[in-house]
């Protein structure tokens with residue numbers, strides 16, 4: 001698994017109210033060799049406490065044994081020279097034995113916390129401390145300044161982990177990318193897109209403006225249509241001046257047959273063809 005896939009795994013496993021995601025040795029072994037050192041270097045992973053349980057060696061299905069570790073001391077000096085771990089069956093609670101070196105290796109795990117992610121983003125985006133207080137499921141990250149405009153960033157973790165840009169949610173998994181050179185980057189364009197979108201959205205007059213603009217366009221189109229009917233009416237009335245023989249209704253029927261009628265009813269045409 002390359003770096004971008006590993007990052008995606010981490011980000012997709014955060015959220016839903018969780019504060020951190022754990023990576024087991026089993027998971028980590030699926031990653032390319034270079035991934036763990038990069039994530040540790042970037043402080044997007046840190047070595048966590050040893051796991052407290054492992055699959056049990058007993059015959060019970062899906063049993064987990066609790067692992068109890070204790071320091072191994074030198075008999076003479078009393079100094080700590082290492083550690084040893086014991087397994088206790090989760091179902092029978094009987095002693096299983098001292099874990100092998102291989103099993104002890106499998107107790108290792110790493111974690112990424114929301115705080116680590118925030119620290120990384122703060123550094124990368126050179127954020128200023130947040131002005132707002134945290135709310136339920138929302139951690140304020142800070143204020144970013146781009147092109148002289150500032151906008152608030154927050155972490156939403158109630159459901160999928162999201163970056164809130166002025167309150168607009170962008171999935172965290174989309175924010176991060178790995179450059180061709182293998183460096184972890186933030187898709188600032190994506191953040192900026194949401195920033196500018198929000199600036200338009202929060203402008204209270206803009207939705208009304210756009211609706212009234214649409215209405216204005218429709219009004220002008222109708223006026224043009226009526227003007228075309230009025231022109232045609234004048235032409236036909238000159239050709240057929242006898243009003244008792246060729247009524248306005250008759251002329252409306254003639255206009256209704258033309259393309260300028262645009263499929264509208266003869267009565268609609270009759271009402272609008274005379275100024």
Ligand SMILES: [Zn+2]
Nearest residue numbers: 056058063089
């Ligand atoms: Zn067991």
